[in-house]
Amino acid sequence: MPQRRSHVAPSAAQTELAAALAELRVSLDAPTEFPAAVLAEAEAAVAPEPDLDLRDIPFATLDPVGSRDLDQAFHLERRGSGYTVHYAIADVPSFVVAGGEIDAEARRRGQTLYAADGTIPLHPKVLSEGRASLLPDVDRPALVWTFSIDAAGSVEDFRLERALIRSRAQLDYATVQAALDRGEDGPAALLPEIGALRVEQEKLRGGASLNLPDEEVVRTPDGGYAIDRRHPLPVEEWNAHLSLMTGMAAASLMLDARIGILRTMPQPDEKSFDAFRHQTEALGRPWTSGRYGDYLRNLDRTDPMTLPVLEAAASLFRGAGYVTFDGTVPSDAEQAAIAAPYAHATAPLRRLVDRWSLSICLAASEGRDIPSWARESLSELPALMQESGQRASRLDSATINCVEAALITPLVGQTVDATVIEIRGERASVQLATPAVTASAPLPEGAAPGDVVRLRVLSADITRGEIEFAL
Incomplete structure (x- = not known):
């Protein structure tokens, strides 16, 4: 599915849109700035240097272009008929003091929010885009997972260690995909091979991936807004399977230790x-x-x-949620779409729960007692993550709705063609081709999914993010 962009140029509608997006932040209680005490603690935060030195491994990161909050770095190599995968995760637990100012603010925020008019980070940028981020050509403490994978892509063994690493390259998806398509060598050269094997392992487990097209509101060089809709590149899916593999390993460590937090979803x-x-x-x-x-x-x-x-x-x-346990393994431990127990453990810069998962996993792998702060606050996490997840969902959907209303504004009073995507009672979810807008509309008699219908645009309310159509 090719990328599709619809653009809201600077205009009266764009000015109204900017005001609506700013008001949306206020209504969601999602401040960009951090309290002074949080910033002061972040400026002073220093992680102890790890005993293990893995700077000889040429790690690389792979993210959207321009990213600065780099949670993961990888290194892939052949090992006989199989592979060794090193997967480094930003060592956020070493920078954040339990019970401190950063910890308290992170619990309030829950996760990084990605708004159309800027990022609302989980941690101060001096950490999330600075000292804790796995940026290239600088030494960083990291929690390094090492996987031994056989020729079929199955994990034979893994370990978790705290180490000092140095990323050699900051890669982005589009550039890497183009290089792989040309058959070029590079840090990600084995990613298609390993990724395809991990996809096959997902099939064998009975897992499922939805892979809906991405829908993102972005700023344009002329100061306007645009909606980008595109299907993820193959390299994005292969890279995601490294994270899924790590999340399954984290879940197995916590289940063996009989304490932790899992990401679950019912069948x-x-x-x-x-x-x-x-x-x-x-x-x-x-x-x-x-x-x-x-x-x-x-x-x-x-x-x-x-x-x-x-x-x-x-x-x-x-129905996805979080399940905590301490002493008794939960009966509902599986994430149905992954078809295995799974934990969030690869994005601690951007997601609160990962700091707990990683701290518990590291203690379990080293045979140490689980940190008391993690054990004592474990039961609070599902509610904190549910609240932040709802906030993120409201921000995403309301932002898209406001931008789509701005896109439609010039067409009020005109007739447009739309494709029926899904029928919902007497109404339908429809997709316009130009501009690329998805909205709810009345359903013509006899219309079915896939049919193209003619609609008249009655109104577009940018502030409320509402569009009205008539047959």
Whole structure:
């Protein structure tokens, strides 16, 4: 699916949009600035130097272009018929004092928020984009996972160690994908090979990936806003499987230690499966047999009906949450889409819960007692992460709605073509081609998913993020 961009140029609508986005921050209690005490503690924060020195390993990072909060760095090498993967994670636990000012503010924020008019970070930037970030050509403390993988992509063994590392290159997805397509050598040369094997392991486990197109509001050079919609590059999926592998390893460490926090999701029930089958039949791409993960993986990404199918499949990926345990292993330990126990443990600069996961995993791997601060506050995490997740979801959806209303403003009173994506009672989710806007509209009689319908734009309220259509 090619990238599609719709642009809101500087204008009266853009001015109204900027005001709406600023007001959105206020309504969500999502301040960009940190209290003075938090900033002072961050300026003074220094992590102790690790005993283990792994600076001879040429790590590299792989992120969206321009990123500064670099949580992960990798190094891939062949090992006989298999592979060794070194996966370094920013050592945030060594910089944040439990019970301190940074800790308290991070618990209030929960996660980094990505707003259209700027990032709202979890930690002060002196840490998240500075001393704790795995930036290139500087020494950094890190929590390094080392995996031994066999020729089929299965993990034979792994270990976790605190070490001093030095990243050699900051890579971005588009550049790396282009280099891989040309067959060039480089730090990510083995990523397609290892990534494909890990995808195959997901199939064998019975896992499923949704891989919906990314939808992001971005600033443009002329000061306006744009919505970028694109399908993730293959290199992004391969890279994500390194993180998934690490999250599964973290879950196994915590389960063995009988203490930790898992990211869980229930298996869809038969009612959900039946509804999804009916939707695929209506879309002309019926799921008739096999596991739903295999069906989704085999969809043709160039088929215009794939997006409506993926939108419908989102109903199968609901109910994700966090489960904590101390002493007794939970009975609902599995993340159904991954088809294995899983933990968030690879993004501590941007997500609160990862600091607990990593601290518990490191103590367990070294045979030490679990830090008392982590054990005592463990039960608080699900509520903190749920609250921050809801805030992030509201910010994302409201931002998209406001920008889409601004995009539609010049078309008020005109007639437009739209493709029906999903039917919801007497209304439908529709996709306009130009501008690339997704909205709710009344459903013409007899219309089905995939049909193109004619709609009149009645109104567009930028402040409320609402668009009204008529047949």
